[in-house]
Amino acid sequence: MTDEKKIKIGKLCNKIATVLFVLFFIDVCVIPIMNTIFFIVSTIVIAVLFAACSIVSHIFLKDYKPE
Numbered sequence: 025m026t027d028e029k030k031i032k033i034g035k036l037c038n039k040i041a042t043v044l045f046v047l048f049f050i051d052v053c054v055i056p057i058m059n060t061i062f063f064i065v066s067t068i069v070i071a072v073l074f075a076a077c078s079i080v081s082h083i084f085l086k087d088y089k090p091e
Contacts, residue, residue, distance in 0.1 A: 030085075031084065031085065031088050033080070033084050034080070034081045034083075034084030034085035034088065035085070037077045037080045037081035037084070038077075038081040040073075041074055041077040041078050044073055044077065045074060047070055048070045048071070048074065051063070051066055051067055051070060052067070
């Protein structure tokens with residue numbers, strides 16, 4: 025994989041992680057009106073996806089230095 029492709033994938037994962045972070049806070053704010061099982065499952069799914077995106081982004085953008 026070329027460096028340019030790694031940078032594109034890393035930036036995309038970074039944006040996805042940002043969206044997941046916002047979704048997590050929205051999920052936590054609406055807990056009183058949600059089913060408990062749905063809340064727990066959605067929180068775990070969002071956390072796992074956020075962790076995966078953050079790790080991939082970190083690995084791919086490790087040596088990236090913007091101009």
